Amino acid sequence: MTDSQPQAQNWNAFVEQWNEQFLEALEDNMEAQAQFVESWSETVGEMSEEEEFSDGVEGYARAYETWMNASQQMVDRMNDQLEGEDVDIEEFRDIWLNTSNEAFKEVMSTTAFAKMTGETVGDVLELQEQADEAAEETLHTLGFATEGDVVEIGDRLVELERRQHAVEEKLDRVLEHLEEQ
Helix, strand or coil: CCCHHHHHHHHHHHHHHHHHHHHHHHHHHHHHHHHHHHHHHHHHHHCCCHHHHHHHHHHHHHHHHHHHHHHHHHHHHHHHHHCCCCCCHHHHHHHHHHHHHHHHHHHHCCHHHHHHHHHHHHHHHHHHHHHHHHHHHHHHHHCCCCHHHHHHHHHHHHHHHHHHHHHHHHHHHHHHHHHHC
16 A cells, blocks of 8 residues: 555656646647737737738638647647556647647738738838937947948048049040140
C-alpha cells in the first residue's frame, strides 16, 4: 500500500501540473482570440467597401474555425491522455503554435488586412518623417550640420565644378585663339 501512495501522489502531481498547463494554455488562447476579435472588429469597422467587409468577415470566420478545430484537438488529446495514452505535453503547445500560424495566415490573406497594413505603414512613415524634421530642427538650433545641409553643400560643389569646367573650356579656347595670332 505504501507503493501505491507515492504513485498516487505522483499521478496527482502530474495531473495537477497538466491541468494547470492546460488551463494556462486555454486562458492564453482565449486572450489571444479576444485580442484577435477586438483588432479584427476595429479593422472591419473602419472599412467602407462591401467587398473588403465581406472578405474580412470570411477571413475572420476561417481563422475562428481554425481556433475551434484546435480546441477540439486539445480536448481529444486530453481525453486520450486520461484514457492512458502517453501524450507529450509539447504536443499541446504545438497544437496552439500551429493553430496561431494557420489563423494568422487566414487573416493575412484578406484585403482588409492588406488595407490595414498599408495604412499602418503609411502612418509609421509619416511619423518617421515628422521625427526626422524635428531632429533636423534641433540640430540646426544647436548649430550642427544636418543631412539636408550636407546634401545642399554637395549640390553646390557639383554646380561649382560644372561652372569651373565651363570656364576652363572657355579659357582654353581663348588661349588657343591667342596662340594662333
